[in-house]
Amino acid sequence: ETGVTQTPRHLVMGMTNKKSLKCEQHLGHNAMYWYKQSAKKPLELMFVYSLEERVENNSVPSRFSPECPNSSHLFLHLHTLQPEDSALYLCASSQVGGADTQYFGPGTRLTVL
Amino acid sequence: KQEVTQIPAALSVPEGENLVLNCSFTDSAIYNLQWFRQDPGKGLTSLLLIQSSQREQTSGRLNASLDKSSGRSTLYIAASQPGDSATYLCAVNGETSYDKVIFGPGTSLSVIP
Numbered sequence: 001e002t003g004v005t006q007t008p009r010h011l012v013m014g015m016t017n018k019k020s021l022k023c024e025q026h027l028g029h030n031a032m033y034w035y036k037q038s039a040k041k042p043l044e045l046m047f048v049y050s051l052e053e054r055v056e057n058n059s060v061p062s063r064f065s066p067e068c069p070n071s072s073h074l075f076l077h078l079h080t081l082q083p084e085d086s087a088l089y090l091c092a093s094s095q096v097g098g099a100d101t102q103y104f105g106p107g108t109r110l111t112v113l
Numbered sequence: 114k115q116e117v118t119q120i121p122a123a124l125s126v127p128e129g130e131n132l133v134l135n136c137s138f139t140d141s142a143i144y145n146l147q148w149f150r151q152d153p154g155k156g157l158t159s160l161l162l163i164q165s166s167q168r169e170q171t172s173g174r175l176n177a178s179l180d181k182s183s184g185r186s187t188l189y190i191a192a193s194q195p196g197d198s199a200t201y202l203c204a205v206n207g208e209t210s211y212d213k214v215i216f217g218p219g220t221s222l223s224v225i226p
Contacts, residue, residue, distance in 0.1 A: 004156075033214070042117070043157075043202065043216035090156055100145055100164075100206070102214075104157035 003027040004105035006091050012111045013081065021076040021108050023091030032074040033102065034066060035090040043090070049074060050096050081112045115140040117205055119217035126193055127225050134188040134220045136203035141181045144206040148177050148188050151200045151219070160201075161188070193224045 004025045013019050025032060034046040048055040049068040063085075065077040074091055088109050092102040116139045126132050136146070145164045149157040161170045161177040163186070169178040176189040186203055200219040207214070 006156075042218045043204070045214045045216075092157070101159050101162045102147065102157075103159060104149075106156040 004091060004093055004103050006089075006105035006108050008108060009106065010109045010111075012113065013078070014113050015081060015083070017078075017081075019078045021078070021089055021091075021110075023074040023076075023105055025072055025074075025091075025093035025103070025105075027093055027095075027103060029093040029095045029103075030071055031094045031096045032068060032071075033092040033094075034064075034074065034076050035092065035104075037088040037090060037107070038084075039087075047076075078110075081110075083112050086110055086112045115143075115205060115207070115215045117203065117215050117217040119201075119203060119220050121220060122218065123221040123223075125223040125225060128193060128195060130193050130224075131189070131191050132193055132222075134190070134201050134222070136186040136188070136217055138184045138186075138205050138215075141184050142207075143181065146177075146179055146186050147204045147206070148175075148186075149202045149204065151202060157202065190222075193222075195224045195226050198222055198224050 007022045031050040033048050036044045036046055046060050047066040063079050067075040088107045090107045091105040094100055094102045118137045120135045143165055147162045148160040150160055151157050163170050163179040174191040179186045200221045202216055202219045204214055204216045
């Protein structure tokens with residue numbers, strides 16, 4: 001256990017569904033991250049929240065919408081996804097200004113039909 | 114644009130061997146570099162973090178080195194064990210520590226008993 005939990009662990013959704021991924025960190029960190037890991041591709045950073053402010057990667061489609069209500073929780077809202085969005089979505093947290101080491105959750109395996 | 118590569122893509126060694134994994138990056142203006150381990154179907158586990166001002170970090174049988182000027186890092190694993198079998202990823206952070214995290218494609222390691 002790394003102190004970062006993600007739910008659900010597996011999700012299957014249709015292209016017209018709306019769903020949300022949840023991440024919670026119990027480490028007292030002040031930065032949280034969403035990553036996407038597709039088959040046979042390097043891990044990609046999607047979004048960063050630091051001190052509850054968003055640093056956004058502009059190449060992420062608007063069908064992915066992050067939300068960080070507080071420093072311990074991070075959501076990724078999904079809407080009208082495409083089959084190519086099927087991937088492992090990983091959440092991480094770190095202490096910016098501190099050790100900087102990122103701690104990762106187990107991920108959510110998303111399949112879009 | 115920062116690019117991260119890892120060589121080899123896959124490696125199979127007998128138990129007990131010492132081995133070296135390589136990571137190269139094109140832009141030397143990094144804040145830090147981190148090595149991760151990923152087991153199949155699981156999230157990432159942080160192994161070692163090297164700040165840009167450091168040359169190496171050690172943890173148990175692992176030693177990571179960083180040469181910013183040449184854009185290289187190596188992960189040395191001593192006396193490999195079957196439990197070391199996993200994919201090893203390196204990731205570089207941009208100059209503000211979190212604004213751009215770029216991962217390499219990983220090296221898949223198999224340690225044969």
